[in-house]
Every structure is written in C-alpha cells, then in structure tokens.
Amino acid sequence: MLATTRFTHAERVLKYLKQQKRPLTAYEILEGLREDGVTAPTTVYRALNKLLEDGQLHRIESLNAWTVCSELHHTGTPIFEICDSCSNVRERVDSRLSMNIKAISLDSGFTPDRSIIEIHGLCSDCSTS
Amino acid sequence: MLATTRFTHAERVLKYLKQQKRPLTAYEILEGLREDGVTAPTTVYRALNKLLEDGQLHRIESLNAWTVCSELHHTGTPIFEICDSCSNVRERVDSRLSMNIKAISLDSGFTPDRSIIEIHGLCSDCSTS
DNA sequence: CACAAAACGTAATAATATTACATTGTGTAA
DNA sequence: TTACACAATGTAATATTATTACGTTTTGTG
Incomplete structure (x- = not known):
C-alpha cells in the first residue's frame, strides 16, 4: 500500500x-485529512512531532495548535503575534529580544534551552476596524 | 454547610x-485537596479561573500547570524560567523585555494584550551539577 | 537478498478542560 | 428581618488534547 502512495503522512x-x-x-x-487516509490521532501526532523535530513547524502552546514555520532555519527565538479576533498568527524573529532573554537568564544563572513567546492581542487589520 | 466552612475553595x-x-x-x-472537600474538576477550574482573574496566579501554558504569582500587582510581562530537570519555576519581570515586545508590536501594527514568555532550560542548581 | 530503520495501522486509554443545570450561602438594602 | 441578587457550590456528563502499546508494512542500503 505504501508503495502506491505518493506522500508520507508528514508531507500531507x-x-x-x-x-x-x-x-x-x-x-x-x-x-481535514481523513479522506487522505489520515484516520487516527496517533497518525497526526506522529507527523506533527516529526515535523517539529525537523524545525518545519511550531506548536502554539496557548492555543494547543500547530502552524508551519514561516522562516525556515531561523536562529533565535520565534515570537508569535496571535490575533484574538481573526485567529491569524504571525511569526517573527527579533535579535534584541533573543539577546535580552539570554541576558536575563545569565543574571540568574539559568541556562536557557528553548523559549516560548506568544503575544495575544489584535492584528493591525482587526485593531483598526 | 457553607456557614461552617472556614474557607472558599479558591482560598484553599x-x-x-x-x-x-x-x-x-x-x-x-x-x-491534593480531595480530603478538604474539593471533589470535582469543575471545582478546581472555577477556583483557578477566579484566582487568575484576580491576578493571584499564573498558568504555565507549556506545562498545563498553575503557580502562584510571586510578585503581586506587577506591571509588565512576567517571564517564567522553567527548569526541565527539577521542575522549579521562577517568575521574573523585566522592563527591557516588556519594552522589546511593545517595540516589536509597533513595527507590525499589532496591538498586544497579554504576553506569554516561558523559557525552558536548567536552573542554576541543575546546570552546575 | 537480507537487514535495519522508518513509516504506518489499530485499539485503548490517559490527561486536561468545559458545559449544563440545580442548589445553597452571603451580603445588603428596603 | 425579610427579600432579593449574586457568589459559591454540587453533580453529572461530555468535550478536547495527547499518549501508550503492540504489531505490520515499506523503504533504503550494504
């Protein structure tokens, strides 16, 4: 069966x-992918975790949701601007922020591994209307 | 019955x-509170949400866990340093970071409401050993 | 071809959180 | 001090998110 499939579940x-x-x-x-043969939670989570390891997507912790990485192979901490009105999420990378996080950690002897930065609010479209 | 109880569930x-x-x-x-009369999930979530509204605790999104606010009535964004070894969490407030976030948002026309900053890594105790 | 590693199938269950609806307790103002 | 509104609680059911365990199939490589 796999021989006849064009894509892996992760690709799908x-x-x-x-x-x-x-x-x-x-x-x-x-x-969304049920008709493409994705029929069980395990299948989805396996794909998501693989893509996460590969750096191809991010998990938005405060939404329990998953989104593609918009800037592959970025260095530094991604920052997510999450619109609570239209649900749009924009990924950004900011070196000052990354450096300040390092600095704050140094202060306290903490050794940072990965950072989660999620900003909730209104995107420019929704805040003007 | 309530007349005879000394505390509300939120207080407990x-x-x-x-x-x-x-x-x-x-x-x-x-x-932990079963023997104190807290017997259902709803009871806990009601208490947690009330305390959250009152600013007395925080939810750590990346842990699905809850912790007391260590610096009541703080302004600016709390930052959590989460030790992945001993599970200790330290809350900090840093004005530089809060300003960084405001600046980043201004850039993109995003109107921030609340920010989530959670740094995983090793605390000073665990990183030296 | 043989083998190991990756991908997949399937079922069950765990962990986290919410909804709905009824009841009881508390503060306060007439 | 009674009446009322609101806060707190009780209870059951269910929704949502995620993992575990175990077996099979496919794929890539020497």
Whole structure:
C-alpha cells in the first residue's frame, strides 16, 4: 500500500497546514485529512512531532495548535503575534529580544534551552476596524 | 454547610499552591485537596479561573500547570524560567523585555494584550551539577 | 537478498478542560 | 428581618488534547 502512495503522512500534514491561514489543532488536521487516509490521532501526532523535530513547524502552546514555520532555519527565538479576533498568527524573529532573554537568564544563572513567546492581542487589520 | 466552612475553595487552592515548590496541574490540585472537600474538576477550574482573574496566579501554558504569582500587582510581562530537570519555576519581570515586545508590536501594527514568555532550560542548581 | 530503520495501522486509554443545570450561602438594602 | 441578587457550590456528563502499546508494512542500503 505504501508503495502506491505518493506522500508520507508528514508531507500531507505539512502541505495541509501550509494551506491554512491560522494554526490548527491536531484534531482539526485529522478531520481535514481523513479522506487522505489520515484516520487516527496517533497518525497526526506522529507527523506533527516529526515535523517539529525537523524545525518545519511550531506548536502554539496557548492555543494547543500547530502552524508551519514561516522562516525556515531561523536562529533565535520565534515570537508569535496571535490575533484574538481573526485567529491569524504571525511569526517573527527579533535579535534584541533573543539577546535580552539570554541576558536575563545569565543574571540568574539559568541556562536557557528553548523559549516560548506568544503575544495575544489584535492584528493591525482587526485593531483598526 | 457553607456557614461552617472556614474557607472558599479558591482560598484553599491558593493556599495549597503556595505550599508547592513547582506548578501543579488542575488534577494534581484536585488530588491534593480531595480530603478538604474539593471533589470535582469543575471545582478546581472555577477556583483557578477566579484566582487568575484576580491576578493571584499564573498558568504555565507549556506545562498545563498553575503557580502562584510571586510578585503581586506587577506591571509588565512576567517571564517564567522553567527548569526541565527539577521542575522549579521562577517568575521574573523585566522592563527591557516588556519594552522589546511593545517595540516589536509597533513595527507590525499589532496591538498586544497579554504576553506569554516561558523559557525552558536548567536552573542554576541543575546546570552546575 | 537480507537487514535495519522508518513509516504506518489499530485499539485503548490517559490527561486536561468545559458545559449544563440545580442548589445553597452571603451580603445588603428596603 | 425579610427579600432579593449574586457568589459559591454540587453533580453529572461530555468535550478536547495527547499518549501508550503492540504489531505490520515499506523503504533504503550494504
């Protein structure tokens, strides 16, 4: 069966997420890909975790949702601006912020590994209207 | 019955969390307070949400866990240093970082409401050993 | 071809959180 | 001090998110 399939589930999940304009939960992905043979939660989570390891997507902790990495191989901490009105999420990288986080950690003897920065609010479209 | 109780559930939950040296999940709190009459998830979540509104505790998104606010009525964004070895979490407030976030948002026309900053790594105790 | 590693199938279950609806307790103002 | 509104609680059911365990199939490589 696999011999006849053109893509792996990870590829399907990545492609599907790329088509979205907001992060999706694992179960939303499952629904969206059911007709493509993605039929169980495990399948989705396996794909998501693989893509996460490969740096191809991010998990938005405060939404329990997943979104493609918009700037592959970036260094420094990604920052997510999350619009609470239209659900759009924009990924940004800012070197000052990354450096300040390092500096703050140094202060306290903490050794940082990975940082989660998620800013909730209104995107420019939604805040003007 | 309530007339004979000394505390509300919210007070019990807050007191219990203060005794902990790491954030607890809602269900850990439920277990810990079962003998004090906290017997259902709803009860815990009601208390947690009330305390959250009052600014008396924080939710650590990346742990699905809850911890007391260590610096009441702080302004600016709290930053959590989370030790992945001993689970200790330290809350800090840093004005530089808060300003960074404002600046980044201004750039893109985003109107920030609340920010989540969680840094995983090793605390000073665990990184030296 | 043989083998190891990656990908997948399937079922069950764990962990986290919410909803709905009824009841009881508390503060306060007439 | 009674009446009322609001806060707190009780209870059951269910929704949502995620993991575990175990077996099979496919793929790439020497």
